[in-house]
Amino acid sequence: MENIQDTLKSERQQAWREELRKSMKAKERTSIDRVKMLEQEPHVRNRNHDEVNLGLSEEMAVKEAQRCLDCVEPTCITGCPVGINIPKFIKRIEQGEFLESAKVLKETNALPAVCGRVCPQEVQCEASCFYVQKLKKDPVAIGYLERFAADYERNSGNISIPEVEEKNGIKVAVIGSGPAGLAVAGDMIKWGYDVTVFEALHEIGGVLKYGIPEFRLPNEIVDVEIENLKQMGVEFRTNFIVGTTASVDELKEEGYEAFFVGSGAGLPKFMNVPGENFRRIFSSNEYLTRVNLMHAADPNYDTPVFSGKNVAVIGGGNTAMDSVRTSKRLGADRSMIIYRRSLEEMPARVEEVKHAQEEEVEFMNLNSPVQYFADENGNVNKVRVQKMKLGEPDSSGRRRPIPVEGSEYEVEVDTVVVAIGVSPNPLIPASMPELDITDWGTIKVDKDSMHSSVEGIFAGGDIVRGGATVILAMGDGRKAARGMHEYLKEKVGKK
Amino acid sequence: MADLTTKYLGLSLSNPLIIGSSGLTDSADNIIELEKAGAGAVVIKSLFEEQIMLEVDASLKEAYQNDMIYTAKSETLDYIDIHIRERTLSAYIELIKEVKKKVMIPVIASINCVSSAEWINFANQFEQAGADALELNIAILPSDEKTSAEKIEKVYFDIIEKVKSQVSIPVSIKMSSYFTNLALMIKKLSETGIEGIVMFNRFYTPDFDINNFSEKSSNTFSTPAEAGNIRRWIGIMSQKVDSQLAASTGIHSAEDLIKQLLAGAHAVQVVSTIYKNGKDQIQKMLGGLNMWMDENGYNTIEQFRGKMSQAESANPSAYERIQFMKYFSEIK
Numbered sequence: 001m002e003n004i005q006d007t008l009k010s011e012r013q014q015a016w017r018e019e020l021r022k023s024m025k026a027k028e029r030t031s032i033d034r035v036k037m038l039e040q041e042p043h044v045r046n047r048n049h050d051e052v053n054l055g056l057s058e059e060m061a062v063k064e065a066q067r068c069l070d071c072v073e074p075t076c077i078t079g080c081p082v083g084i085n086i087p088k089f090i091k092r093i094e095q096g097e098f099l100e101s102a103k104v105l106k107e108t109n110a111l112p113a114v115c116g117r118v119c120p121q122e123v124q125c126e127a128s129c130f131y132v133q134k135l136k137k138d139p140v141a142i143g144y145l146e147r148f149a150a151d152y153e154r155n156s157g158n159i160s161i162p163e164v165e166e167k168n169g170i171k172v173a174v175i176g177s178g179p180a181g182l183a184v185a186g187d188m189i190k191w192g193y194d195v196t197v198f199e200a201l202h203e204i205g206g207v208l209k210y211g212i213p214e215f216r217l218p219n220e221i222v223d224v225e226i227e228n229l230k231q232m233g234v235e236f237r238t239n240f241i242v243g244t245t246a247s248v249d250e251l252k253e254e255g256y257e258a259f260f261v262g263s264g265a266g267l268p269k270f271m272n273v274p275g276e277n278f279r280r281i282f283s284s285n286e287y288l289t290r291v292n293l294m295h296a297a298d299p300n301y302d303t304p305v306f307s308g309k310n311v312a313v314i315g316g317g318n319t320a321m322d323s324v325r326t327s328k329r330l331g332a333d334r335s336m337i338i339y340r341r342s343l344e345e346m347p348a349r350v351e352e353v354k355h356a357q358e359e360e361v362e363f364m365n366l367n368s369p370v371q372y373f374a375d376e377n378g379n380v381n382k383v384r385v386q387k388m389k390l391g392e393p394d395s396s397g398r399r400r401p402i403p404v405e406g407s408e409y410e411v412e413v414d415t416v417v418v419a420i421g422v423s424p425n426p427l428i429p430a431s432m433p434e435l436d437i438t439d440w441g442t443i444k445v446d447k448d449s450m451h452s453s454v455e456g457i458f459a460g461g462d463i464v465r466g467g468a469t470v471i472l473a474m475g476d477g478r479k480a481a482r483g484m485h486e487y488l489k490e491k492v493g494k495k
Numbered sequence: 496m497a498d499l500t501t502k503y504l505g506l507s508l509s510n511p512l513i514i515g516s517s518g519l520t521d522s523a524d525n526i527i528e529l530e531k532a533g534a535g536a537v538v539i540k541s542l543f544e545e546q547i548m549l550e551v552d553a554s555l556k557e558a559y560q561n562d563m564i565y566t567a568k569s570e571t572l573d574y575i576d577i578h579i580r581e582r583t584l585s586a587y588i589e590l591i592k593e594v595k596k597k598v599m600i601p602v603i604a605s606i607n608c609v610s611s612a613e614w615i616n617f618a619n620q621f622e623q624a625g626a627d628a629l630e631l632n633i634a635i636l637p638s639d640e641k642t643s644a645e646k647i648e649k650v651y652f653d654i655i656e657k658v659k660s661q662v663s664i665p666v667s668i669k670m671s672s673y674f675t676n677l678a679l680m681i682k683k684l685s686e687t688g689i690e691g692i693v694m695f696n697r698f699y700t701p702d703f704d705i706n707n708f709s710e711k712s713s714n715t716f717s718t719p720a721e722a723g724n725i726r727r728w729i730g731i732m733s734q735k736v737d738s739q740l741a742a743s744t745g746i747h748s749a750e751d752l753i754k755q756l757l758a759g760a761h762a763v764q765v766v767s768t769i770y771k772n773g774k775d776q777i778q779k780m781l782g783g784l785n786m787w788m789d790e791n792g793y794n795t796i797e798q799f800r801g802k803m804s805q806a807e808s809a810n811p812s813a814y815e816r817i818q819f820m821k822y823f824s825e826i827k
Contacts, residue, residue, distance in 0.1 A: 269578055272581050317569075319570055
């Protein structure tokens, strides 16, 4: 840790940084208002699948970068799960060296264009920003700037490929090509390993592809980041289910010395209320996968999805927001969020809630479904909801929702999407009975090395956390890569 | 050998001794052993809403202490209570199915459903899993000074109405004795059409450690002295209601069992005495009942059930006497 602090300090003392700091007084910097992201108009965007946020112009980015005070102790970095050198990449933007800025991001983050779009910066790096902590002002728009630098590099055609050490001939396997797996692959390939990523689906990207809609994260952005990894030498094998197509033991026989399990949490959860099995009641996984991965909204594809006119989405997280906003884009007249807590307590990102509100999504907070009804064909046509009130706080500090007796009423619906969380993918734990798992089906790991109970098997992301964010999964991946690297050095040393 | 069979909740029991909801009845293996030991029926350990909420709190605490889990933004943790409830209920349904495959005695499922309307939807699933009857364990301690008696009573009737609309198996209610007019409440409950009433629920009793100024539990097990109040109310109500009554709390011996039957109970529920004396206590109590029936010339329980109830009593006012003045004044 000391080394990192020393590195940050010495980098901050480089001439170009000092010069930049002197170029503008702190007071001038703090008097600049936070930049506003350019967006599609709400009434336009809620009828198309194009990206909502349009990014920053060069001028906007430079001006926002000027707000950064290049603090002596950059607390923002401590708020970043992958430890991006935030002041350095921002100051490169202020300097106008946008390609250099992108290189800084790639030192620690394999997917900067993705993270710039989907990270909850408001509770991570931006929450730790000096502006928030000390000045009680809006933080530097770190996420917007990250996105800007990554997009600039991609659009310039001068995409830098991080340097890779000489091959050491050691084969490692990464199971799952979601954010955790890609982060492991990105680090391990840099350190000279032969990295193969095994993906069960036909496309690479995991939840980035099937879970996050294109209006929030276009697939082409993910593809470019994956292409970078390919350029670095990472091999991807799609339609390969580890545990079915081949077992871990069989892969060991093929020469793989260590494994990272990042198979995610793709198993939907339901509330088990009466009528939940009626037709046109989807899990959010199914609904979003049909649209995002299987292109159901594209007339050139024959993937079906029912485009309801009255759509109720159950839940208050990002997946619920993604689902309800997707339903608008599929032509719903009325898209509703039914969530049992209040608006303030929603786990969704603030920006996603704001966007949904602008797009005329109805928020039915403090309501919870208790029963579904169907027509003679078994298609859902009504949901009975019960009003809730907030009781005493639970252990998370949030007030517990309590049903209000006698408050039930019915709402007409023709599509319901249940977005109340997911369970870890059971395939790997089921195929490896010796693996220690929790009551929740998550893999138990050492918190520092991410090493599981089975030698040579590491794990991270949703399969360990049971449901988290892209950046936390990537943080796990980077930690696991370090753990795997140490493990393999010792293992090879003993041979 | 007397005929010990009885009817409870419309079910035929080989004898009136039911093992009440407890840790004794929380697994198929235990229940198989209880059947072998001679139990007439079992009530599977109640699913408590409170228990689920405690588990939720424990999980959330663990999530916070263990920074591997990102509580604030996790949809799964946002609905953790629902997921835990779902998991617990699934396990309960599996237990009912397993027990029903392995034992012949009636199996009564039991749920605690104080507040949640949706909770009772699971009654239907218990029926589908094969439960022979359902015991609603409604444990409301009237400790909230802002809640009127009417409101508390309404909870009972609402839950019964909803559950009865969901299931066709017999339903009983395990109630507390904290009511302004207990007799009227029991009568009204009986009129809802429920098949049985279990009298009464035994609440956790807080106690203090006066040396450490800490709270502790007292009287984990019941004592025979507690059976007297149950006997009084079984005796007062047994001839006045259509629901079949089961006595619960303080029944530790054959004599305690016989007294409750004389008061009018169709069955008794025992727990503490089995914990204290082991499963052999079942045969000891049934043997004692058998011997007493032989000695008194009874071939069936129905021949003497309710013989000492208030309606049949030679001295009915004894049931309603609440002061000892006269009793003591006669002791010279």
